[in-house]
Amino acid sequence: MNESERDAFDQALDTRVIQGRSLWVDAWHRLLKNRAALASLLVLVVMVALVIIGPMMSDWDHEIPDWDNYSTPPSLETGHLFGTDALGRDLFVRTLIGGRISLLVGIVATLVSLLIGISYGAIAGYFGGRVDNLMMRFVDGIYAMPFMFFVIVLMVIFGRNIFLIFVAIGAVNWLDMARIVRGQTLSLKNKPFVEAARACGATEMQIIRRHIVPNLLGVVIVYVTLTIPQVILIESFLSFLGLGVQEPLTSWGALVNEGAQELETAPWSLLFPAGFLAATLFAFNFLGDGLRDALDPKDRV
Amino acid sequence: MLNYSLKRLASAIPTLFLLITFAFFLIRIAPGGPFDGERALPPDIEANLAAKYHLDEPLPMQYLRYLWQIVRLDFGPSFHYLDWTVNDLIAQGAPVSFTLGGLALLLALAIGIPIGAWAALRQNRPGDYAVMSIAMVGISIPNFVVAPLLILLFAISLGWLPAGGWEFSPSRMVLPVITLALPMIAYIARITRGSMIEVLRSSFIRTARAKGLPEKEILFNHALKPALLPVISYLGPAAAGILTGSVVVERIFTIPGIGSYFVQGALNRDYTLVMGVVILYGILIILFNYLVDLIYAWLDPRIRYDDQEAGA
Numbered sequence: 001m002n003e004s005e006r007d008a009f010d011q012a013l014d015t016r017v018i019q020g021r022s023l024w025v026d027a028w029h030r031l032l033k034n035r036a037a038l039a040s041l042l043v044l045v046v047m048v049a050l051v052i053i054g055p056m057m058s059d060w061d062h063e064i065p066d067w068d069n070y071s072t073p074p075s076l077e078t079g080h081l082f083g084t085d086a087l088g089r090d091l092f093v094r095t096l097i098g099g100r101i102s103l104l105v106g107i108v109a110t111l112v113s114l115l116i117g118i119s120y121g122a123i124a125g126y127f128g129g130r131v132d133n134l135m136m137r138f139v140d141g142i143y144a145m146p147f148m149f150f151v152i153v154l155m156v157i158f159g160r161n162i163f164l165i166f167v168a169i170g171a172v173n174w175l176d177m178a179r180i181v182r183g184q185t186l187s188l189k190n191k192p193f194v195e196a197a198r199a200c201g202a203t204e205m206q207i208i209r210r211h212i213v214p215n216l217l218g219v220v221i222v223y224v225t226l227t228i229p230q231v232i233l234i235e236s237f238l239s240f241l242g243l244g245v246q247e248p249l250t251s252w253g254a255l256v257n258e259g260a261q262e263l264e265t266a267p268w269s270l271l272f273p274a275g276f277l278a279a280t281l282f283a284f285n286f287l288g289d290g291l292r293d294a295l296d297p298k299d300r301v
Numbered sequence: 302m303l304n305y306s307l308k309r310l311a312s313a314i315p316t317l318f319l320l321i322t323f324a325f326f327l328i329r330i331a332p333g334g335p336f337d338g339e340r341a342l343p344p345d346i347e348a349n350l351a352a353k354y355h356l357d358e359p360l361p362m363q364y365l366r367y368l369w370q371i372v373r374l375d376f377g378p379s380f381h382y383l384d385w386t387v388n389d390l391i392a393q394g395a396p397v398s399f400t401l402g403g404l405a406l407l408l409a410l411a412i413g414i415p416i417g418a419w420a421a422l423r424q425n426r427p428g429d430y431a432v433m434s435i436a437m438v439g440i441s442i443p444n445f446v447v448a449p450l451l452i453l454l455f456a457i458s459l460g461w462l463p464a465g466g467w468e469f470s471p472s473r474m475v476l477p478v479i480t481l482a483l484p485m486i487a488y489i490a491r492i493t494r495g496s497m498i499e500v501l502r503s504s505f506i507r508t509a510r511a512k513g514l515p516e517k518e519i520l521f522n523h524a525l526k527p528a529l530l531p532v533i534s535y536l537g538p539a540a541a542g543i544l545t546g547s548v549v550v551e552r553i554f555t556i557p558g559i560g561s562y563f564v565q566g567a568l569n570r571d572y573t574l575v576m577g578v579v580i581l582y583g584i585l586i587i588l589f590n591y592l593v594d595l596i597y598a599w600l601d602p603r604i605r606y607d608d609q610e611a612g613a
Binding site (some may be wrong): 149150281 | 306315316319323327330372437438440442443445446448449450453457494541544545548549553563567568570575576578579582583585586
């Protein structure tokens with residue numbers, strides 16, 4: 001067989017043997033078809049970039065007032081794109097700095113809840129039986145409690161510390177994660193494909209790595225995308241009540257709180273932070289929905 | 302059914318116990334006592350005060366006393382509002398908050414279910430997409446953003462409605478109730494749509510169609526009831542959502558309900574008031590979940606039979 005013949009043969013072979021597509025490639029293709037989810041992803045990327053780079057590009061600082069402009073509306077002349085607040089601080093920079101805090105809290109607290117939830121759920125699901133029963137009863141028990149209020153009490157008792165916000169919100173939010181991971185582990189453990197892998201002589205580690213984890217990952221990713229906006233919302237809620245991030249730092253919730261008080265005289269100080277907050281939450285929720293459709297084909301219609 | 306309801310009630314008690322225990326020890330680890338004022342009190346007076354409120358007893362004794370107190374629904378004196386007990390404060394705020402929350406819940410059900418069902422019948426058509434996008438907006442925009450915007454539009458720009466304050470009159474209740482109901486409408490619409498789509502695809506609906514029933518009858522007599530089950534199970538979390546939401550709404554609209562007492566209590570470090578409200582909320586949520594379980598079992602006999610079999 002000469003060179004050209006072999007090429008032709010390979011080509012023919014290529015067309016016939018279709019490369020099996022992995023779950024992830026498949027999911028990615030489905031996601032690309034979902035315009036709303038894709039647009040949301042774009043919004044989030046832009047938002048993160050803006051929040052990181054924006055404050056550096058601006059001439060203004062989030063703490064230092066502009067002595068000539070108190071509560072001025074947005075204008076190009078003064079250089080305050082989003083106007084200034086009652087203390088003369090630039091709202092563009094403050095909105096972006098607030099966004100940094102809100103997004104950071106969203107991501108870190110979600111990771112905290114992820115860590116607790118996955119370990120707890122995986123242990124309960126893996127051991128099953130009485131351990132599982134007891135652990136899940138406990139989750140059911142604290143599920144029924146008004147946890148939002150415990151967070152508020154914690155913030156009051158231990159002072160308003162940003163690390164406490166991470167931990168407190170994370171500690172509240174792990175329950176759902178634990179339930180989901182536990183349920184998933186429980187059902188995966190007894191699936192025929194795990195049995196098949198075991199019959200083929202795969203080791204326990206291989207089964208976990210190749211079969212359990214990838215199947216958990218989809219659910220976890222979807223859930224993370226939907227938890228981040230929840231957490232951002234909780235932080236904003238706390239900040240709105242004056243229990244969250246403290247001055248000179250700020251967050252979207254704190255800015256909305258300030259803006260709501262100057263609603264009549266300076267509506268822009270409410271509208272910009274509120275718009276950023278809503279757009280971010282919207283994008284996360286839509287992306288989460290899109291990811292769920294992409295990663296969970298059985299729900300597709 | 303009675304058996305089932307008693308069993309459910311029994312499982313709610315440990316939760317309640319956990320809640321009260323947690324609340325009690327949270328107060329105890331809080332730094333600063335209730336009588337720490339600007340000036341230190343003379344030791345005799347402090348001892349007398351401690352004796353009056355049983356703070357001089359050993360901790361287990363205090364805990365038992367607290368439990369007994371809560372069993373009698375006595376939340377003790379407020380640490381901040383002198384001459385007021387927490388019960389007085391709650392009795393004053395509760396009618397307001399419950400009216401607000403109840404109306405919001407009714408409104409959410411009355412609007413959310415029809416919208417969801419409507420969208421389900423137009424699945425993947427423009428009407429469905431439009432409604433569900435709006436619902437997503439409703440979920441994404443927090444109520445502390447919605448409330449000021451509503452005030453800006455209806456109270457300040459148009460001047461149709463008062464911006465705050467409270468009395469039992471429609472004009473003062475409209476904006477707070479709408480604010481509280483909006484995210485719930487969105488959730489209920491989404492849930493109804495999802496379950497309705499599933500039910501409409503099931504075989505008993507196909508049977509109903511095959512035997513030539515009018516579409517209206519299929520929808521209202523056959524599809525709607527099973528489709529509403531997930532909505533009912535959402536009512537538990539919804540109750541918790543109303544309580545949390547009422548904190549914000551009462552603050553923005555300056556409504557003297559339990560939620561605003563709670564925030565004020567938290568800022569004043571009025572621990573007894575705060576814990577009283579937390580326990581009350583906890584009891585309400587547990588009660589609501591219990592009722593939801595009962596309704597669910599009543600509507601869907603499989604649940605109570607399965608439970609009995611599992612128990613046997």
